[in-house]
Amino acid sequence: MQISCDINGKAYTRHIEPDLVLIDFLRDLGFLSLKQGCDTTNCGLCTVWVDGTPRLSCAMLAAGIQGRQITTIEGVEKEAAAFGQFLAAQGADQCGFCSPGFIMNVLAMERELTDPSDDQIKHYLAGNLCRCTGYAGQMRAITLYLGARKGELSCE
Amino acid sequence: MRIVNTAVPKVDAMALVTGKPVYTDDLAPKNCLIVKLLRSPHAFAKICDMDTAVAAQMPGIACVITHRDVPRHRFTMAGQSYPEPSPYDRLILDQIVRYVGDPVAIVAGTTEKEVEKAMREITVSYEVFEPVLDPEKALDHPSVIHPEKDWHVNFDIGSQVERNLCCSGGFESGDTGAEFSASDVIVDEVYHVKANSQAMMETFRTYTYLDHNNRLTIVTSTQIPFHIRQIAARALGIPKQNIRVIKPRIGAGFGAKQTLISELFPAIVTLTTGKPAKIVFDRTESFIGSTSRHEMIIRVKVGADKEGKLLAIHLHTLSNTGAYGEHAPTTVGLSGHKTLPLYNKAKACKFSYQVVYTNTMSAGAFRGYGATQGTFALESAMNELAAKLGMDPLTLRLKNLLEEGEILTAYHGEKLNSCALEACIQKGREMIGWEKKFPCVRISDTKVRAVGAAITMQGSSIPNIDMAAVEVRLQDDAYYTLMIGATDMGTGCDTILAQIAAECLECELDKIIVSGVDTDHSPYDTGSYASSTTFLTGMAVVKACERLKGKIIRAAGLRLKTDPAALAFDGRAIFNDNEKDDEKNRINLDDLAKSLVVGAGHCLSATASHSSPVSPPPFMAGFVEIEMDLETGKTHVIDYVGVVDCGTPINPNLARLQTEGGIVQGIGMALFEDITYGKTGKMMNNSFMQYKIPSRLDLGEIRVAFQSSYEPAGPFGAKSIGEVVINTPAPAIAHAITNACGIHLRTLPMTAENILMKIREKQ
Known part of the structure; x- marks a missing residue:
């Protein structure tokens, strides 16, 4: 079957198998930031935005994105780097394998929630697993980043 | 110091946070053959017959490899310096399968779909044997897991393979018998640490190709590139000089990747077909077809006089190495050698161990490497001893603690040149608010808050072996x-x-x-x-x-x-x-x-x-405050304080992150993580649905502080930190649970239902 969609602002038309999963479709096209950490929609590593909303690309068929807008971290590199600096300043990037999915969700959260409390942040990101950091360093980075976006703090 | 001891960001940070393609699967050529494994459905069986003819002829299939096609050199997958202590008990594919998930055939083809289709066309007939699933019944079980004549050890590790005894040993210092007789108070209990999965986010993956000189190149997510070269050379029967191993960025390991797991399968496909080949384990395979933490059942006997002076400690460890002996003789050693030295002042100590084969997945290396299991046992026993003596558990520690300058009897006679453990205990005690909170504070009719503590040590490199x-x-x-x-x-x-x-x-x-x-x-x-x-x-x-x-x-x-x-x-x-x-x-x-x-x-x-003649131990004191619901057993860690002596932290941020990450892994081990097997030996927790690792909702505050000693043998005074940090949560939380409701949990994990059942039992 044929699908057309927008990925990071560019139009794509491709022939695909009907059972092709979105993550495999995107990796095949060279969006290699996408990672898969489980087979059961538990880890959040494969998070992308579909029409601006975070979705698990391992749990969506490529056929389902006909006419829709996909954003991967490659499409928001500047924003990712801006938050990524805060993560790196804490040493909380660690192995980095969960970073793309995690950062896509942090950036989505920033758009969706105004002044989120720690609890709101934890709930929003509950689906993003990380085995290296123990989450505390990620939390420090998020707090400092959101503060800096309001003009309060720097990443140091 | 200008740069050492400063918290600079990681040099690779910006590539990682912007999702650059730097990991194994990102770098693999698109024309790689896709490699998949047909795995055994039986825990213990012999392959009688196998028909692969149909599969091999199917469209897109490049090769089907069975036990008939692989070299006959037994090897260990454990990444260790030669001569490896782990027994050579593996083949790439064997006629005998020893756990559910043991590979039976390697299939390679152009696409995943074609390979999966071909795998369904392979027929295998098995002679099924009674599996050995309980480590306590493994010794002298009628089923002998390794009957092969070419089972090999490089040196004596106390094995009696015909009895399913992979290795055994021990030592004694002083006269424990006499000291126990002289003891006023004795604790004698059995502690059970279960198998756990390292569960790093990047599963096992490798791709291989022949270079312009026809040499095998293995690009793989590993902690041990040079050992991969050594193991692959032996297993594949080719000289080391014909193998090149490349490690790109890797998505963590925690010891899982200190064992060769996925490397040989694409390698043999490349050698067979001449084509590049790739294998990516999915999460299920990562759970069922790798290595786990060694399950250990540890009996601890501790004797002290009325004043709390330790007279004798005896630790006996029964370790379950599963189907193969990866890291079997070495992990078990740490359960004694990296726990007993903490109480170096005890007049006598004894350590004995047996490691048995069973028909479960092989155990291997996991952060802490046996010290974690031993720490749960000995530190729990110390807390029980303090309660029996009516003494504050921290006072009991401080009374018996090792000190700088001592010769550590149970630590191969090494001299302790740097130790700030006492300062770690004092600092942690203040940070958690021990005097106000110990043992517990009732906060409502059904909820109680309680504190617990444990101390630990690890090593820094393997002396005289690591290079x-x-x-x-x-x-x-x-x-x-x-x-x-x-x-x-x-x-x-x-x-x-x-x-x-x-x-x-x-x-x-x-x-x-x-x-x-x-x-x-x-x-x-x-x-x-x-x-x-x-x-x-x-x-x-x-x-x-x-x-x-x-x-x-x-x-x-x-x-x-x-x-x-x-x-x-x-x-x-x-x-x-x-x-x-x-x-x-x-x-x-x-x-x-x-x-x-x-x-x-x-x-x-x-x-x-x-290389170092010594392995200076880093130290840590861990303190926890929990909140327990007495009606449901639900236990939440609301505060964890870890105070670490890792010598000079070269990068304080990265040292802090190691500590936080290790503590959280330790909390997972304490409260949720548990690999269990069904009656036929099938692993029941083979996904993140059934094997729960901590999410950010499961944790309260994690607070870390450093009390640095200066280690003369380390660079700028540094010791290690990566492993010591996982050891304290299980015993500290077990202690807090005792302090909350009076029960003793000596088996991990301490889930709400296990806690509740114990509370009911007590009532």
């Missing part, structure tokens, strides 16, 4: 390339080693380019395990940089036609040490470096190797 070499080169724009064989697995060793180099060479951090790991180019390094990288490879960096500085000064002497003994180097220039204004005898490093690569120049490079 790290590095090479540092001066390049012609006055920057340096640091070639390392140590493997950064997210821990930040590339950064830490660059910090050490920049400190020694007195340059900025960005002047150090770290390059690793490629076994054709990197100097030899045993790999990143046994808490060795900062301590051991770090010291090799110090040595290499000192040598290079000497070479730089000598080269400047030649250029300046002056005696190098009068010259000094400050990172930017080489100059007359006695007369700083002597412009004639001064040359900038930049000018020197450029001149050295023109004409009759001399490329400057220095190599250094390092």
Whole structure:
């Protein structure tokens, strides 16, 4: 079957198998930031935005994105780097394998929630697993980043 | 110190946070054959017949490999220095399958779909045997798991393989029998630590190809590139010189990747077909077809006099190595050798162990490596002893604690040169608010808050066995390339080693380019395990940089036609040490470096190797505050305080992250994580649905502090940190649970239902 969609602002038309999963479709096209950490929609590593909303690309068929807008971290590199600096300043990037999915969700959260409390942040990101950091360093980075976006703090 | 002991970001950080394609599967060529494994549905069986003819003829299929097609050299997958202590009890594919998930056939083809279709066409008939699933019944079980004649050990490890005894041993110091008789109070209990999964986010994956010289190149997510070369050479029956191993960025390991897991399957496909091949384990395979933490059942007997002075400790460990003996003789050793020395003042101590084969997945390396299991047992027993003595558990620790300058009897007679454990305990006690909170505070009719504590130690590298070499080169724009064989697995060793180099060479951090790991180019390094990288490879960096500085000064002497003994180097220039204004005898490093690569120049490079005769222990005191719901057993960690003595933290941020991450893994182990097997030996927790690792909702506050001693054998006083940090949560939380409701949980994990059942039992 044929699908057309927008990925990071560019139009794509491709022939695909009907059972092709979105993550495999995107990796095949060279969006290699996408990672898969489980087979059961538990880890959040494969998070992308579909029409601006975070979705698990391992749990969506490529056929389902006909006419829709996909954003991967490659499409928001500047924003990712801006938050990524805060993560790196804490040493909380660690192995980095969960970073793309995690950062896509942090950036989505920033758009969706105004002044989120720690609890709101934890709930929003509950689906993003990380085995290296123990989450505390990620939390420090998020707090400092959101503060800096309001003009309060720097990443140091 | 300018750069050491500062919290610089990791050198690879920006690539990782912007999702750059730097991991194994991102780099694999698109034309790789896809490799998949048909796995055994039986826990213990012999393959009688196998029909692969139909599968091999199917469209897209390049090869189907069975036990008939693989070399017959038994080997171990454990990444250890030769001669490996782990027994050679594996083949790439064997006619006998020993756990549910043991590979039966390797299938390679153009697409995943074609390979999966072909796998369904393979028919296998098995003669099924009764599996051994309970480690306590393994010894002398009628089913002998390794009946093969070519089972091999490199040296005596106390095995009786016909009894399913993989290895055994022990030692005694002093007369424990007499000291127990003299004891006023004795605790004698059995503690059970279950198998756990390392569960790093990047599952096992490898791709292989033949290069222009027809050599096998293995690109893989591993902690042990040089050991992969050694194991692959033996298993595949080809010389090491025909193998090159490359480690890209890896998505963590926690010990899982200190064992060869996925590498040989694409390798044999490439050797068979001549084509590039790739395998990516899915999460299920990662759970069922790798290695786990060794399940250990540990009996601890501790005796003390009325004042709480320890007289004797006896630790007996029964360890379950599963179907194969990866890391079996070494992990079990740590359950005693890295726990008993904490109480070096005890008059006598004894350690004995047996490691048995069972028909479950092989155990292997997991952060903590046996010390974690031993710490749960001994620290729980110490807390029980304190309760029996009516003594504060911290007072009991402080009374019996090891001290700097002592010879550690249970630690191979090593002298303790750096230890701030007492300061760690005092600091943690203050931070958690011990005096106010111990043992518990009732906060409502059904909820109680309680505190608990435990202490621990680990090592820093394997003394006299681990070896790290590095090479540092001066390049012609006055920057340096640091070639390392140590493997950064997210821990930040590339950064830490660059910090050490920049400190020694007195340059900025960005002047150090770290390059690793490629076994054709990197100097030899045993790999990143046994808490060795900062301590051991770090010291090799110090040595290499000192040598290079000497070479730089000598080269400047030649250029300046002056005696190098009068010259000094400050990172930017080489100059007359006695007369700083002597412009004639001064040359900038930049000018020197450029001149050295023109004409009759001399490329400057220095190599250094390092191994350590000692393994200085890092220490940690862990304190927890929990909130328990007495009606449901639900227990939440609301505060965890970890105070660590890792010597000088080379990068305080990365040391903190190691500690936080280790504590949270330890909390997972304490409260949720549990690999269980069904009646037929099938693993029941083979996904993140059934095997729960901590999410950010499961945790309260995690607070970390450092009390640094100075270790003379380490670079800038550093010891290790990567492993010691996982050890305290299980015993500290068990202690807090006792303090909350009076029950003793001696089996992990301490789930709400296990807690509730114990509470009901007590009522």
